[in-house]
Amino acid sequence: xxxxxxxxxxxxxxxxxxxxxxxxxxxxxxxxxxxxxxxxxxxxxxxxxxxxxxxxxxxxxxxxxxxxxxxxxxxxxxxxxxxxxxxxxxxxxxxxxxxxxxxxxxxxxxxxxxxxxxxxxxxxxxxxxxxxxxxxxxxxxxxxxxxxxxxxxxxxxxxxxxxxxxxxxxxxxxxxxxxxxxxxxxxxxxxxxxxxxxxxxxxxxxxxxxxxxxxxxxxxxxxxxxxxxxxxxxxxxxxxxxxxxxxxxxxxxxxxxxxxxxxxxxxxxxxxxxxxxxxxxx
Amino acid sequence: xxxxxxxxxxxxxxxxxxxxxxxxxxxxxxxxxxxxxxxxxxxxxxxxxxxxxxxxxxxxxxxxxxxxxxxxxxxxxxxxxxxxxxxxxxxxxxxxxxxxxxxxxxxxxxxxxxxxxxxxxxxxxxxxxxxxxxxxxxxxxxxxxxxxxxxxxxxxxxxxxxxxxxxxxxxxxxxxxxxxxxxxxxxxxxxxxxxxxxxxxxxxxxxxxxxxxxxxxxxxxxxxxxxxxxxxxxxxxxxxxxxxxxxxxxxx
Amino acid sequence: xxxxxxxxxxxxxxxxxxxxxxxxxxxxxxxxxxxxxxxxxxxxxxxxxxxxxxxxxxxxxxxxxxxxxxxxxxxxxxxxxxxxxxxxxxxxxxxxxxxxxxxxxxxxxxxxxxxxxxxxxxxxxxxxxxxxxxxxxxxxxxxxxxxxxxxxxxxxxxxxxxxxxxxxxxxxxxxxxxxxxxxxxxxxxxxxxxxxxxxxxxxxxxxxxxxxxxxxxxxxxxxxxxxxxxxxxxxxxxxxxxxxx
Numbered sequence: 001x002x003x004x005x006x007x008x009x010x011x012x013x014x015x016x017x018x019x020x021x022x023x024x025x026x027x028x029x030x031x032x033x034x035x036x037x038x039x040x041x042x043x044x045x046x047x048x049x050x051x052x053x054x055x056x057x058x059x060x061x062x063x064x065x066x067x068x069x070x071x072x073x074x075x076x077x078x079x080x081x082x083x084x085x086x087x088x089x090x091x092x093x094x095x096x097x098x099x100x101x102x103x104x105x106x107x108x109x110x111x112x113x114x115x116x117x118x119x120x121x122x123x124x125x126x127x128x129x130x131x132x133x134x135x136x137x138x139x140x141x142x143x144x145x146x147x148x149x150x151x152x153x154x155x156x157x158x159x160x161x162x163x164x165x166x167x168x169x170x171x172x173x174x175x176x177x178x179x180x181x182x183x184x185x186x187x188x189x190x191x192x193x194x195x196x197x198x199x200x201x202x203x204x205x206x207x208x209x210x211x212x213x214x215x216x217x218x219x220x221x222x223x224x225x226x227x228x229x230x231x232x233x234x235x236x237x238x239x240x241x242x243x244x245x246x247x248x249x250x251x252x253x254x255x256x257x258x259x260x261x262x263x264x265x266x267x268x269x270x271x272x273x274x275x276x277x278x279x280x281x282x
Numbered sequence: 283x284x285x286x287x288x289x290x291x292x293x294x295x296x297x298x299x300x301x302x303x304x305x306x307x308x309x310x311x312x313x314x315x316x317x318x319x320x321x322x323x324x325x326x327x328x329x330x331x332x333x334x335x336x337x338x339x340x341x342x343x344x345x346x347x348x349x350x351x352x353x354x355x356x357x358x359x360x361x362x363x364x365x366x367x368x369x370x371x372x373x374x375x376x377x378x379x380x381x382x383x384x385x386x387x388x389x390x391x392x393x394x395x396x397x398x399x400x401x402x403x404x405x406x407x408x409x410x411x412x413x414x415x416x417x418x419x420x421x422x423x424x425x426x427x428x429x430x431x432x433x434x435x436x437x438x439x440x441x442x443x444x445x446x447x448x449x450x451x452x453x454x455x456x457x458x459x460x461x462x463x464x465x466x467x468x469x470x471x472x473x474x475x476x477x478x479x480x481x482x483x484x485x486x487x488x489x490x491x492x493x494x495x496x497x498x499x500x501x502x503x504x505x506x507x508x509x510x511x512x513x514x515x516x517x518x519x520x521x522x523x524x525x526x527x528x529x530x531x532x533x534x
Numbered sequence: 535x536x537x538x539x540x541x542x543x544x545x546x547x548x549x550x551x552x553x554x555x556x557x558x559x560x561x562x563x564x565x566x567x568x569x570x571x572x573x574x575x576x577x578x579x580x581x582x583x584x585x586x587x588x589x590x591x592x593x594x595x596x597x598x599x600x601x602x603x604x605x606x607x608x609x610x611x612x613x614x615x616x617x618x619x620x621x622x623x624x625x626x627x628x629x630x631x632x633x634x635x636x637x638x639x640x641x642x643x644x645x646x647x648x649x650x651x652x653x654x655x656x657x658x659x660x661x662x663x664x665x666x667x668x669x670x671x672x673x674x675x676x677x678x679x680x681x682x683x684x685x686x687x688x689x690x691x692x693x694x695x696x697x698x699x700x701x702x703x704x705x706x707x708x709x710x711x712x713x714x715x716x717x718x719x720x721x722x723x724x725x726x727x728x729x730x731x732x733x734x735x736x737x738x739x740x741x742x743x744x745x746x747x748x749x750x751x752x753x754x755x756x757x758x759x760x761x762x763x764x765x766x767x768x769x770x771x772x773x774x775x776x777x778x779x
Contacts, residue, residue, distance in 0.1 A: 026322040026323065027321075027322055027323030027324035027325070028320065028321075028322055028323070028324045030324070031324040078743070080695070080746065081739075081742060081743030081746040081747065082699075082739045082742055082743060083699035083700070083702040083703075083742055084699070085699075085702050085703055085706075085718070086702060086718065086721075086735060086738060086739055086742065087739075089718075089722075089735070090731060090735040090736075090739075093725070093731040093735075094731050094732060094735075097729070097731050097732070119360075119729070120729035121361070124360070124361065124362055127361045127362055129361075129362065129363055202594075206595070206596040206597075207596070208596075209596035209598045209599050210596075210598060213706065215351075220598070220599065220602070224602070225313075225320070227606070228440075228442045228443065228445075228446055229442070229445060229446050229449055230315075230442075230469075231445065231465070231466040231467075231468075231469035231470045231474070232315030232316060232319065232465045232466060232469050233465075233468070233469050234315060234316050234319075234328075234465070234522070235315035235316070235319040235320075235321065235327075235328075236319075236321060236322045237322075238469045238470075238471075240449065241446050241449065241450060241606065241609065241610060243446075243602070243606040244603055244606040244607040244609075244610055247599055247602045247603035247606060248603060250595075250599050250603075251591075251595045251599055251600070251603060254594060254595040254596055254599065255590070255591055255594040255595050258590075258593075258594035258595075259594070434711070436709065436711065438709075446609075447609070447709075450609040450610065450612045450613065451612040451613040451616075451617050451622065452609060452612060452622075452626055
């Protein structure tokens, strides 16, 4: 990449700067920068999944059916007792095992089963090869389920905060139940839900640092690899342990995302409270 | 990055007009220079990558490379994630219970101890020291057996992590393959040195294959034989391991 | 059933490690948090900004990465600082480093909670205390502190539970020495042996749930004592989320 710079620029910048620029933009580092796509994708789709689960959970919590309320309550409260990393690791494993179990019923012959006694999967044909995309999808669903419980709590509270008078007036006007729900209840709920949801978003974005535990080559794994001391000249630059510097970069990256997220949510809150008679309840 | 390479290679393989080209997925660790590592452009490189590509050319196979962590490299081979392992894996009886090996393409390397320059250790009566090894290697087994009773043995996921802890002062000594140690000692510019006796472990390094894959084993063995007889394997070894001298396999 | 009981027995000792990490970091985190909360509310701009910045940095970044960073930072100073002083076996031991980094993290979250409580202490009472001629320290001891701790307690309980959950990450980043093992390690090891994800992880989860409920109960008792002077005080209302902002 350095060869593309004009000669005069190279001489002004000096050899040291040029060297570091070259080093920080070599293939390995570019791969590291590019892997931030996994973090952002997991955060975006995880948040979407969490919103969906949150709406479902809140609906269950506020439903008229007892068992549904119980289910919703169980869902929301179990998350308070379990670390998110445990569920994050458990869900993909459990899902993969279930799929392979179902497949094994279909494709396993007695010989292949005997060959794999005591191992998993029950027979080689039932193995489900998981690549980065599959793990990413599973991670998004995991994040959605865990943070959906938080979101459900927030949304349930926000649904209760919408002034009842609005809903009564809508019903008096003759709107059907589902129209009241979607056009009035949920639409007006967002302003009350935003502070809580911004909280959920910030927790979720920090949880994306755990993607490397699911064998995804994300920013944390590559930072570890890039920073580890290298003494082999054939493998590239010989350098001591630089991992703390790479992790510091990651730390700053996450702090920046937090900063930007807060600004975005402030803007969203301003937008959502337009025309509202109450000041932002945040 | 690797996925892109694999996808591209797979696409090429699909549209290739070479009717006899069989697609073979090779796996390596990518963290054990100079055997295998990730080069500056982010792709697997090293002695075994060069050797693997050459073997595939001679055996008329379409080869693609994957990296896999050391501790799951054998289970994933058996599960079918890829077809062969070339990751500095020594041929041992214990491993032969679950997978097959081709003949060795590197003779048995002794293992060396490495310490920070200036550390004096008495290997006949080692006690109270912390010894680092890569988990699941022949060195790990040896150290646990010999020194585990009176010393702390720390097992790491990769050899580089053990190296990081050694250079940071968290370990007293590490045991690893001679070629790896030699490379590191040269590159450390005096900070680390080799010490103590040689330890002979393992029966050379070979390609790991599933037990049922006899056809692939035959093809690779034939290619390795060819490279041994015509001297190209020796050339490749000397290129990547400067402290080895010819002849290694060649009989002339 | 037997398998479940067996697992419960196997995971008992690892659970102690998680409990140790949490309770080793609570005292330091609690005390530091009070200082940082007072600092953030201070009229001295420099101190207020420094405390604010610390709280923002530690709340805005993932704990997982904080663990990695402080471990490699401590390692980088090994040959130059800890070894010459002879304390490297203390500093780099996960049983010391783990609670230290946890304490740094919980200080930030707790400080934010205490700061919020500090702002809601009734101003009138503080003015009255000043009018009576109480010094700053006396004001703090008699007026500010009781209000602050009572107002902050429910949120702080939540934070302690989340701290306990965060201990699950310690052995993913710090090296495991000897036969130390926490719940996640052990559950993972048991899984590798028999590939039964549906047995080992739920039992580990049950341990986390059980200890979390204990924390809620014990801290609830403390809250009842803190509000014993209030007529018909509302029971402790638990907030779902660990405040992230």
